[in-house]
Amino acid sequence: MARPRNLVVVGGGGRGAVEALCLLLDDLPVPMSARILVAIEDPLQTVESMRAALQGHTRLTVSMAQDGDVVPPECVCLAPQDQHLAIGPDFRVMLQRGDLIHGKRPAADVLFSSAAQHFGNQVIGVILSGGKEDGVAGFRDIHAAGGLRLIQSPSTATNPGMPLWGTLEDHPDLLCAPQEMGPLLGHLLRGDALF
Numbered sequence: 001m002a003r004p005r006n007l008v009v010v011g012g013g014g015r016g017a018v019e020a021l022c023l024l025l026d027d028l029p030v031p032m033s034a035r036i037l038v039a040i041e042d043p044l045q046t047v048e049s050m051r052a053a054l055q056g057h058t059r060l061t062v063s064m065a066q067d068g069d070v071v072p073p074e075c076v077c078l079a080p081q082d083q084h085l086a087i088g089p090d091f092r093v094m095l096q097r098g099d100l101i102h103g104k105r106p107a108a109d110v111l112f113s114s115a116a117q118h119f120g121n122q123v124i125g126v127i128l129s130g131g132k133e134d135g136v137a138g139f140r141d142i143h144a145a146g147g148l149r150l151i152q153s154p155s156t157a158t159n160p161g162m163p164l165w166g167t168l169e170d171h172p173d174l175l176c177a178p179q180e181m182g183p184l185l186g187h188l189l190r191g192d193a194l195f
Helices: 017-026 047-055 108-122 136-144 161-169 178-190
Strands: 007-013 035-041 061-064 075-078 084-088 092-096 123-127 148-152 174-176
Touching: 007 017, 007 108, 007 161, 017 035, 017 047, 017 178, 035 084, 035 108, 047 061, 047 075, 084 108, 108 123, 108 136, 123 136, 123 161, 123 178, 136 148, 136 161, 148 161, 148 178, 174 178
Parallel strands: 007 035, 007 123, 035 075, 061 075, 123 148, 148 174
Antiparallel strands: 084 092
C-alpha cells in the first residue's frame, strides 16, 4: 500500500477551469481527511460565484481563503481575486499581493511551491484548463518533494495551454479527463497503490 496524502492543490485559469473542477468534485469520495486549495483566475466571474458553483457539486465545505486561517479537513479553499494563495505549516493560509506570475494573480506556481515546501510527499498537485505555463515550476517542486502530479488531458480542456505546458515541460504521474480525477484522487488520498 502506498502512503496516504492529505493535501490537494489545484491550479487553472480562464475558460473551462471551474467547469473542470466541478466535474472533479462530482465524483470525489467524501468523507475524507484531506484539504483542497485552489488557485484559479477567472476574470469572467467573482470568487463568490465560483464558490457557489463549486458548492453545488460537493458535500465538502467550499470557502474563500482568509489570511491566517487554518484550513480544516474536508474543505475546498479558494484563492481570493487578485491575490496569490500560499499554504504554510499547520495548513495556515498566507495571502500575498505580489507580482503577476505568467500574467496571473492568483498563480498556481505560488500555491504549488508552498505546498511542496511545507508538506512534501503529502501533496497531490492538479493542473486544469488554463492558459500559459503557470504551474510548471510548482509541479517540479512537488515532484522534487515526493508529491504526485495530475494533469487534465489537453484534449478535454477548453483552454489547453496549462495542461500542454505541464505535459511538455514535465512528466505528470497521471493524465486524465476531469471526470476521472475525483475517483483517482479518492484512491490516492487513501494511499491505494495505482502505479
